Amino acid sequence: MNVIEISGLRKSYSVGFFKKTEKVALKGLSLEVREGEVFGYLGPNGAGKTTTLKLLMGLMFPTGGSAKILGLDIDHPRVRTSVGFLPEQPYFYDYLTASELLEYYAQLSGVPAKERSPRVKKMLGRVGLSDVANTQLRKFSKGMLQRAGIAQAIIHDPKIVFLDEPMSGLDPIGRREVRDLIEELHDEGKTIFFSTHILTDAETLCDRVAVLNKGELRGVGVVADLLSSRGATVEIVWRGTSAIASVETLGGKCHVAAEIVRAVLEKSNLDAAIDAVRRAKAELISVTPVQATLEDFFLERIAQPSETTVPAELSI
Numbered sequence: 116m117n118v119i120e121i122s123g124l125r126k127s128y129s130v131g132f133f134k135k136t137e138k139v140a141l142k143g144l145s146l147e148v149r150e151g152e153v154f155g156y157l158g159p160n161g162a163g164k165t166t167t168l169k170l171l172m173g174l175m176f177p178t179g180g181s182a183k184i185l186g187l188d189i190d191h192p193r194v195r196t197s198v199g200f201l202p203e204q205p206y207f208y209d210y211l212t213a214s215e216l217l218e219y220y221a222q223l224s225g226v227p228a229k230e231r232s233p234r235v236k237k238m239l240g241r242v243g244l245s246d247v248a249n250t251q252l253r254k255f256s257k258g259m260l261q262r263a264g265i266a267q268a269i270i271h272d273p274k275i276v277f278l279d280e281p282m283s284g285l286d287p288i289g290r291r292e293v294r295d296l297i298e299e300l301h302d303e304g305k306t307i308f309f310s311t312h313i314l315t316d317a318e319t320l321c322d323r324v325a326v327l328n329k330g331e332l333r334g335v336g337v338v339a340d341l342l343s344s345r346g347a348t349v350e351i352v353w354r355g356t357s358a359i360a361s362v363e364t365l366g367g368k369c370h371v372a373a374e375i376v377r378a379v380l381e382k383s384n385l386d387a388a389i390d391a392v393r394r395a396k397a398e399l400i401s402v403t404p405v406q407a408t409l410e411d412f413f414l415e416r417i418a419q420p421s422e423t424t425v426p427a428e429l430s431i
């Protein structure tokens with residue numbers, strides 16, 4: 116079942132003071148997200164990720180198109196109670212303590228009064244902030260603030276959690292903690308839609324990803340398929356330069372450092388390349404499959420000229 120359905124969503128901003136011009140930030144986005152999946156929304160700076168999230172959260176109005184969350188139009192009041200949102204740069208009133216902040220958000224999102232206090236306690240434990248429950252947010256590190264931000268996004272137990280760059284600015288430990296939290300939410304059956312340009316995080320976490328560039332969707336892919344379908348190349352390493360010419364005729368791209376040669380080539384040509392190395396009496400050192408990464412997919416999609424944009428579900 117699709118829990119998010121975006122259809123031809125457009126947004127343009129009016130920029131300039133005396134001479135207004137129109138800046139198109141989102142050019143007719145159509146996208147679907149299924150129940151229970153972790154969906155990564157990827158794109159370089161200025162791609163339109165935050166714009167999309169703000170539109171979905173009803174924080175700004177679209178110039179065109181529409182979107183539904185859980186089958187309801189995004190401006191339907193019932194949508195708000197089913198979604199949680201971590202903004203890109205959350206701003207919280209500095210003089211509140213962590214538990215006051217969560218009390219406030221619990222109240223805003225309609226958590227009944229008698230449930231609030233235990234819920235806040237549980238949530239602080241969950242994001243690892245129990246020890247600093249009564250500390251003012253101005254004393255929090257960036258990572259702690261991010262965890263408080265995630266806690267406010269899930270305090271009302273939403274079905275869908277939207278996170279705008281949840282790992283940005285965090286150190287490796289902080290990133291790991293946020294990743295673990297996303298995985299836990301996934302295990303509970305929640306749908307997670309998060310934007311990022313940290314591709315390794317998307318690779319570990321996401322069921323599917325979409326790539327956006329300059330307001331246009333460039334492709335949607337199932338991460339597992341993407342990585343396995345691209346594992347068709349191998350790296351072969353040997354000592355001695357005599358086999359280079361024959362490996363190059365097999366399509367191998369050779370890099371030489373001192374006596375060591377590394378070549379990357381199609382897996383189907385591997386046997387012939389090993390034969391060539393042996394015939395040249397060179398010493399074979401290693402053969403390793405080249406693991407495809409999400410980065411390959413990302414860069415390939417971003418590099419395409421916009422007129423060749425692939426339809427959303429045609430993907431990989």
Ligand SMILES: Nc1ncnc2c1ncn2[C@@H]1O[C@H](COP(=O)(O)OP(=O)(O)OP(=O)(O)O)[C@@H](O)[C@H]1O
Pocket residue numbers: 128129130138139140158159160161162163164165166167203
């Ligand atoms: N309020 C605004 N007024 C004018 N232009 C805007 C406004 N907000 C965003 N834009 C423009 O819209 C485009 C998309 O911006 P958006 O913030 O959605 O990108 P993003 O993908 O979230 O980027 P980042 O990775 O840097 O967060 C950018 O070119 C940006 O300059």
Ligand SMILES: [Mg+2]
Pocket residue numbers: 164165166203279
């Ligand atoms: Mg952004």
